[in-house]
Amino acid sequence: KITSGRIITDPVCALPAPPEVKGIALLRLLPTLFTEGPEATMHYLHNKLGSAFTVSFLWKKTTFLVGQEASAIFFQGLESEVTQGNLFEFTVPMFGTEVGFGVDYATRREHTRFIVESLKPSQLRSYVDPMLQEVENYFAKWEEEGVVDLKYEFKELLMLISGRCLVGKEVREKMFGQFCTLYHQIEEGLNFASFMFPYIPIPVNHRRDRARIKLRGILSEVVRSRKSLNHVKEDVLQRFIDATYKDGRGTTVEEVSALIITLIFAGKHSSAMTSTWTAACLLDHANSLDAALEEQRKIIGKYKDKIDYNILSEMGVLHSCIKEAARMHPAPPALVRQVKKHVTVRTKEGNEYGISRGHTLVHLVMLNGLLPHIYKDPEVYDPDRFRPIREEDKAAGKFSYTSFGAGRHACGGEAYAYMQIKIIFSHLLRNFELKLVSSFPKPDWTQFLPEPKGEVMVSYKRRRLPSD
Numbered sequence: 278k279i280t281s282g283r284i285i286t287d288p289v290c291a292l293p294a295p296p297e298v299k300g301i302a303l304l305r306l307l308p309t310l311f312t313e314g315p316e317a318t319m320h321y322l323h324n325k326l327g328s329a330f331t332v333s334f335l336w337k338k339t340t341f342l343v344g345q346e347a348s349a350i351f352f353q354g355l356e357s358e359v360t361q362g363n364l365f366e367f368t369v370p371m372f373g374t375e376v377g378f379g380v381d382y383a384t385r386r387e388h389t390r391f392i393v394e395s396l397k398p399s400q401l402r403s404y405v406d407p408m409l410q411e412v413e414n415y416f417a418k419w420e421e422e423g424v425v426d427l428k429y430e431f432k433e434l435l436m437l438i439s440g441r442c443l444v445g446k447e448v449r450e451k452m453f454g455q456f457c458t459l460y461h462q463i464e465e466g467l468n469f470a471s472f473m474f475p476y477i478p479i480p481v482n483h484r485r486d487r488a489r490i491k492l493r494g495i496l497s498e499v500v501r502s503r504k505s506l507n508h509v510k511e512d513v514l515q516r517f518i519d520a521t522y523k524d525g526r527g528t529t530v531e532e533v534s535a536l537i538i539t540l541i542f543a544g545k546h547s548s549a550m551t552s553t554w555t556a557a558c559l560l561d562h563a564n565s566l567d568a569a570l571e572e573q574r575k576i577i578g579k580y581k582d583k584i585d586y587n588i589l590s591e592m593g594v595l596h597s598c599i600k601e602a603a604r605m606h607p608a609p610p611a612l613v614r615q616v617k618k619h620v621t622v623r624t625k626e627g628n629e630y631g632i633s634r635g636h637t638l639v640h641l642v643m644l645n646g647l648l649p650h651i652y653k654d655p656e657v658y659d660p661d662r663f664r665p666i667r668e669e670d671k672a673a674g675k676f677s678y679t680s681f682g683a684g685r686h687a688c689g690g691e692a693y694a695y696m697q698i699k700i701i702f703s704h705l706l707r708n709f710e711l712k713l714v715s716s717f718p719k720p721d722w723t724q725f726l727p728e729p730k731g732e733v734m735v736s737y738k739r740r741r742l743p744s745d
């Protein structure tokens with residue numbers, strides 16, 4: 278039985294708790310969960326219980342939030358109320374104890390500042406040419422025509438771009454194969470077993486730990502060499518080397534190396550998956566594809582083959598196509614926090630609930646982008662909804678679009694991500710005729726970081742897109 282808005286006697290919290298699902302009611306949901314997946318299950322609970330509801334399993338209470346009103350506390354709450362806390366403990370053996378959840382909150386905020394500064398528009402301009410070179414070199418290896426798994430291709434390409442723009446030329450040119458192998462071993466350390474028990478002695482954890490030490494060694498060598506030879510480069514690694522804490526202290530070699538590994542992790546998979554969904558959506562919607570091609574023709578007419586930061590900013594149609602794919606298929610489908618101090622959640626339906634300390638809070642990005650009072654026909658791929666005049670997310674206001682997070686922990690790499698994805702797609706659209714040959718992918722919920730299921734097979738044929 279699903280209990281609704283029950284008055285509880287917790288002395289700290291006089292407000293009713295959100296509707297709760299537990300025991301037999303929870304068991305009854307299992308068939309839907311296994312046959313239709315988490316999104317359908319959450320849809321069902323959201324429709325039935327409203328925009329805040331709690332799932333209780335054993336002693337663990339997880340409260341799910343959907344929509345702007347209910348999610349406000351998630352994004353705006355103080356660190357003393359709502360925190361990422363020790364939920365991300367599992368990332369410490371992946372990235373090291375010098376960054377992320379291995380350090381205190383104040384130091385972590387300083388590191389976020391280093392990241393945001395290294396990816397701000399004035400810095401982004403310098404990453405356009407290296408990104409372009411990586412993209413051109415990559416697709417130059419494709420034949421005259423063929424069939425590829427675009428998901429695989431994007432994973433490879435995004436790793437190359439990360440290698441060049443984040444890690445820098447030394448590693449990219451001399452030891453990239455070794456770097457990738459080690460990085461993948463760290464990435465493989467992210468699975469359901471290591472998430473629950475990050476330190477248990479299983480082979481995948483051993484490999485992750487050995488890989489992190491070796492990778493750290495490689496990066497430390499590069500940082501030391503740059504420092505001793507006074508070699509200054511145009512990449513994120515250099516920005517981290519030059520960064521200073523508020524007290525004037527510089528970053529250590531270990532911190533710089535750990536920050537770079539963290540950043541590749543934050544940006545590579547999410548960008549590769551958003552690119553894959555964008556391709557699948559575009560190739561499945563002739564109107565949107567035509568609009569994106571038309572925009573490229575116009576831009577070629579104006580600037581010929583030249584691409585720079587400003588020209589990329591003119592690709593508004595392409596931008597909306599990517600944003601719309603990320604709305605329907607957000608790279609992280611849900612975001613998590615922990616309640617540190619009792620908080621109040623106000624819902625769109627006009628309810629007020631008290632959430633007690635110790636609850637896990639989950640903001641459901643995957644449902645937030647599908648709310649019909651914000652998005653017209655939310656199940657339809659319609660990039661125009663983000664174009665001037667309509668701008669459905671802006672019209673609705675704060676927290677209506679959360680595919681890149683929001684509030685204190687909003688994505689620090691959003692502009693960088695759009696830039697690299699736009700560079701990839703402008704190249705693909707100008708140089709290849711593409712067709713989706715496999716069926717439109719479903720999300721694969723068996724992966725720790727969900728991605729399109731199976732191969733995303735696309736046929737390509739070289740061509741030169743004429744100008745308008």
Ligand code: HEM
Nearest residue numbers: 389543544547548551608612680681682686688689690694
């Ligand atoms: C399409 C690609 C991307 C998507 C969909 C995405 C999405 C997100 C989301 C939803 C969050 C919020 C996490 C939370 O609230 O718990 C986030 C945080 C973050 N992202 Fe991204 N991201 C993308 C690309 C990137 C890239 C390319 C970088 C860097 C190169 C990056 C760096 C970060 C960082 C550093 C944070 C943490 C911010 C903080 O905790 O203060 N992201 N991202």
